[in-house]
Amino acid sequence: MLATIKKLNDVPVAVFEREMKHSPKEVWDYLTENDKLKQWFSELEVKSLEKGGHILFDFQDGNYEKMEILDVKMEEVLEFVWPPKNTVRFELNDKDGHCQLIFKQFLYEITEHTAKDLAGWHVCLQVIETLLNGEEVKDRKASWERVYPKYVEVVKPYLTASI
Template sequence: MQETYNKQTDKTGDMIFEIELKGNIETVWNLIATTKGFEQWFPEISVGEPGVNGLILFDFGDGQYEESTITAYEPPTLLQYDWDKNTVRFELTDQGDTTILTFTESIVNLTTHTPRDIAGWHMCLQRIQGILESREVSFTEDEFLALFDKYQALLFEK
């Protein structure tokens, strides 16, 4: 997995991950853009309503949901939605038996929570890869904290 942080200002930038996945574009699309797909790698998320101006729902587990608006939806190549004040974007490029997934979180207000989100997305992308390769991918708390520290240093470097 390749990763790049394109810093724009002290509080804004784009965190980009690019990963080659074993699976055709339709298979990958179904993982990243349907409730059945989300259940496999990010079970707190579901699709409330697909399409532009549709909703992605985040279940806090206590009966409350955060609604994220879908801002771009072009099956099977593009899904973009609000993520708190930021935006996340999944772009798929068909390579036949493989698919390139380019994930971007556009950070419009860098906070102390942002590195936690980025570490979480890193783990999610590895889970997606594991699903497509029929292998279990899990993380310990120490592994998560190492990713958090890594992204905290990257995002807040002077």
């Protein structure tokens, strides 16, 4: 299921919604425990899980981007800066022991790269669910290549719009 872009206070927001047959705690662990986080987004590392804390993005070349955590509520909300100007937010809701995951990317800046980010998040959310299901992660690159052209179309109307 592709993300949709909605406006929230005049800011475009890409919204992904997933229903996972796992508890919010299990999903939370994949978002915040570095050993599990590395399995679906190897460049990220949580350094300080608190509001004002930070997550590191490892460029794999000796350089790092320090991303501030803007909001955190254990097993419910994780929001952080997504460089250069956007933010991402994971919201976890308990639905009879299962997790409703709502992921939002606030698009304060929309560029040609935005579709790549959205396709990447799409695949990352699939990988989290695959790992939680105890299944083998298949060809991530092929999955990304399938959805990327669709996100190019989703983003296209916003490329010329000013925020």
